[in-house]
Amino acid sequence: MQEIYSLSADQLEQRLRDETVAMTWPSVSKAIDLAKQAHAGQIRRGSGSPYIVHPLRVALILLDIAEQKNAAIICAGILHDVLEDSETPQDDIEDDFGSQVLDMVLALTHPDQKEGESAFGRNKRMFENMQWSGRDVHIIKSADRLDNLITAHQAMSDERLKEYIEESREMLLPLTLASNTALYHALSAAIDRVEASEHEAQ
Numbered sequence: 001m002q003e004i005y006s007l008s009a010d011q012l013e014q015r016l017r018d019e020t021v022a023m024t025w026p027s028v029s030k031a032i033d034l035a036k037q038a039h040a041g042q043i044r045r046g047s048g049s050p051y052i053v054h055p056l057r058v059a060l061i062l063l064d065i066a067e068q069k070n071a072a073i074i075c076a077g078i079l080h081d082v083l084e085d086s087e088t089p090q091d092d093i094e095d096d097f098g099s100q101v102l103d104m105v106l107a108l109t110h111p112d113q114k115e116g117e118s119a120f121g122r123n124k125r126m127f128e129n130m131q132w133s134g135r136d137v138h139i140i141k142s143a144d145r146l147d148n149l150i151t152a153h154q155a156m157s158d159e160r161l162k163e164y165i166e167e168s169r170e171m172l173l174p175l176t177l178a179s180n181t182a183l184y185h186a187l188s189a190a191i192d193r194v195e196a197s198e199h200e201a202q
Contacts, residue, residue, distance in 0.1 A: 004060050005150065009049070012056040016078075019063055023071040026097040031075040032056070034096070038079075038086035046155030054147060055081060061143040066183045068139065072097070076104035077140045084109045107133040108141060120163040127171040138175040142183045145172055149190040158198070165195050 004012065013032060020028040035055050042051035059077045062068045075097050082088045083105055094102040107130060113122045130137060145168055153161055168191050176184040 004057055004064075009053050009056065012053055012060065016056055016059050016063075019060070020071070020074060023069075023074070026071050026075045026101055028059075028071055028074050028078070030096055031078040034088070034092070035078050035082060038082040038088050042085065044151070046153075047151060051081075051085070054151075055079070057147045058140070058143045061146055061183075061186075062140065065146075065186050066139050066143060066180045070136075072100050072104070073136050073140060076101045076108070076136070077143060079105050080108040080140060080144055104133075104137050104140060107137045108144070118163075119160065120167065123167050124171065127167065127175075131175065135179045138172075138179040139183060142172060142176040142180065142187050146183070146187050146190055149187070149194050153194050161194070161198055165191060165198070 004015075007015065013036075016032065017029060036052055039051040039055070043049070044051050044054055047053075055078045058080065059074050062074055062077045068074065079093060079097070079101065082093070083090065090102060090106070093105060110126055111122060111129075113119070130141065149164075149168065153164060156164060168187070173184065173188060173191070176187050
């Protein structure tokens with residue numbers, strides 16, 4: 001898996017297209033095109049890379065670690081931040097990729113943060129709702145969190161990083177364990193590495 005972190009956005013895109021060429025519907029290629037359009041000009045927190053590298057890596061984690069071969073899951077992984085981070089209409093996702101993909105993307109979209117609510121509180125609400133969203137959503141969220149732990153955690157404050165580790169270990173990891181063993185081991189190891197590096201920095 002580590003090799004994907006040395007690839008550019010264009011290289012990630014090409015690898016993903018190559019690995020999904022046999023998938024027919026929903027179209028992974030069209031999902032890539034929509035994500036590129038939705039995230040155009042956005043920058044990945046903590047790295048300065050184009051944001052599109054994140055959903056592309058999530059999709060490759062789903063393919064290569066979680067061994068997911070369902071095109072709907074791969075498309076939802078690619079599109080998981082599109083509603084949250086752009087003005088893309090929900091109908092566009094449903095029309096082009098079907099209601100199953102839209103339902104997964106909606107389940108993966110952070111709820112609006114209530115007045116006075118912390119990011120931790122908002123995420124806790126999301127994870128509580130996600131318990132009932134099904135195995136596929138749990139797998140995609142785990143792949144998303146794995147990539148975040150490997151990369152974006154470096155841009156977090158110490159307080160937010162502690163919360164992020166707690167969220168990951170207490171709220172997400174049990175869902176991962178029940179959904180995908182290989183992804184569970186990868187996510188658990190990533191949590192341990194980030195936690196160890198945080199302790200060393202203190």
